[in-house]
Amino acid sequence: MLQKIGILYHPMKESAVKLAKELEKSLTAKGCSVWIESSWEGESSKTKLNGTDLVLSIGGDGNILRAAQTVIPGKTPICGINLGNLGFMTELTVKETDEKLDRILAGEGWIDERYLLEAEVTPTEGVPQGVFYALNDVVIAHGSVARVIYVTASIDDELLTTYKADGVILATATGSTGYALAAGGPILHPQSKNAVLLPIMPHLSANYSLVIPSNVTVRLSLQAVHPATLSIDGHTNLPLSSGAVITARRSRHTIRFLRIHPETSFYSALEKRLKGKQ
Numbered sequence: 001m002l003q004k005i006g007i008l009y010h011p012m013k014e015s016a017v018k019l020a021k022e023l024e025k026s027l028t029a030k031g032c033s034v035w036i037e038s039s040w041e042g043e044s045s046k047t048k049l050n051g052t053d054l055v056l057s058i059g060g061d062g063n064i065l066r067a068a069q070t071v072i073p074g075k076t077p078i079c080g081i082n083l084g085n086l087g088f089m090t091e092l093t094v095k096e097t098d099e100k101l102d103r104i105l106a107g108e109g110w111i112d113e114r115y116l117l118e119a120e121v122t123p124t125e126g127v128p129q130g131v132f133y134a135l136n137d138v139v140i141a142h143g144s145v146a147r148v149i150y151v152t153a154s155i156d157d158e159l160l161t162t163y164k165a166d167g168v169i170l171a172t173a174t175g176s177t178g179y180a181l182a183a184g185g186p187i188l189h190p191q192s193k194n195a196v197l198l199p200i201m202p203h204l205s206a207n208y209s210l211v212i213p214s215n216v217t218v219r220l221s222l223q224a225v226h227p228a229t230l231s232i233d234g235h236t237n238l239p240l241s242s243g244a245v246i247t248a249r250r251s252r253h254t255i256r257f258l259r260i261h262p263e264t265s266f267y268s269a270l271e272k273r274l275k276g277k278q
Contacts, residue, residue, distance in 0.1 A: 002053040002105050004033045006076075008045060008067045010059030011038040016083050019094065020058050023101075030105065039066040052076050054104070054258060060084020061178070065233040068135045068255045077111060077258040079104060088177045088273055091259055100260050109260040114174045115193055115214065118251035121230065122244060132232045135255050136175030138248050140240065141167030141200060145226040148203050152221040161206045165199040167228075170218055170248055177273075179234070185209045190266060193250065220246045 005027050009020035020036055027034045035048045039059065049055075049070065057067040057080040064080045071078060080090030081097050092100060103109070117134040132138075142149050151168045153160040171180035173188035176196055181187060185198045186209055193214035199207060212218070221244075222228055228240040 002032065002107065004052045005035075006045070006048060006052045006055040007034065007036040008039040008055060008057050008063065008070065009036070010063045010083070011040055013059060013083055015094075016058045016063075019081065019083075019097075023056065023058075023097070026101070027105075030102075032105070039063050039070070042066065042070050045070040049074060049076060054079060056081060057090070058083060060087060061089045062234070064089040065135055065235060069133070069233070069235065071255065072116070072133045073253045075254075075256055077256040079258040079260075089174065089257065091257065091261065096260075104258065104260060109258050110263065112190070112257040112259045112263075114190060114255045114257065115172060116251040116253050116255060117170065117172055117195065117248050118253075119232065119246055119248040121238070121246055132236060133251055133253065134175070134232050135172065136178050136233045137169050137171040137180060137231075138246065139167055139169050139179065139200075139229075139231040139234075140220055140222060140246060141229050141231065142224070143227045143229045143239065147224075147226055149228050150223040151199075152223070153197065154219045154221075155212060156216050157219070160197075160210070163199040163202060164205040165202040167200040168220060169196070169198055169200060170220070171196045171198075175233075180209075186211065187270070195250075214250045217247060217249045220248070222246075 007020050010016040024034050024036050037045045055076055055078045057063050057078055067078050081092045082090035119132045119138045140151055148164050152162045169180050173190050173192040176188040180196050183200050185196045194211050198209040222240055224242045230238045230240050
């Protein structure tokens with residue numbers, strides 16, 4: 001029996017706030033210790049995480065990404081309740097939450113473990129050296145000035161190419177159904193440990209997607225006249241100046257999702273989710 005449950009809700013969705021309060025009341029009545037927090041309050045949530053058996057994310061995939069940043073580098077599993085459109089990472093509809101919650105609390109289900117990218121930023125003006133974790137993707141893109149940037153990509157210190165483009169995406173298998181898919185990249189099975197490297201709107205430069213194995217190091221070097229942007233999972237956004245270098249590799253940390261649906265449901269659900277159906 002799961003004892004301590006965290007609830008992270010999307011604060012801008014009235015339905016998410018309402019459901020979070022209802023679940024808090026229901027779980028407390030079942031004897032669980034419950035904490036509840038806006039997913040936008042990441043630092044506050046981290047202080048409550050110790051001893052938490054499960055985090056319920058109420059929103060869509062964007063809320064899952066914020067929940068993941070709360071959990072990292074711990075191993076607390078996440079179960080997503082979908083109030084968004086696609087819900088590739090979420091597990092339950094609102095209706096299923098009532099039907100399956102007792103089974104989840106009883107410890108049923110299975111763990112879907114996803115790998116993370118670990119991106120290290122060399123210190124540049126306005127951006128201190130640091131390490132960031134991405135469940136979906138690491139993106140280097142132009143900033144407020146809509147001009148192409150130049151990103152030189154190397155894999156294990158072997159030069160690949162210099163992209164002249166709006167930006168470059170390095171996505172995990174989890175992120176392959178997100179921004180990378182919109183930019184023309186392939187869909188990888190979520191259990192794949194490969195990553196996808198591809199440009200955004202390339203101009204007279206390499207315009208292909210490259211699937212790369214999990215044991216390599218990718219180095220992205222920026223040359224740009226105007227400030228660019230580093231985006232981690234679409235939520236952490238930092239300015240980059242010319243000369244910045246992003247070094248990315250597979251992290252030893254992972255994100256664990258608690259699933260109640262069969263493991264084979266990815267393929268049957270893929271077409272429905274791409275068409276925005278639940």
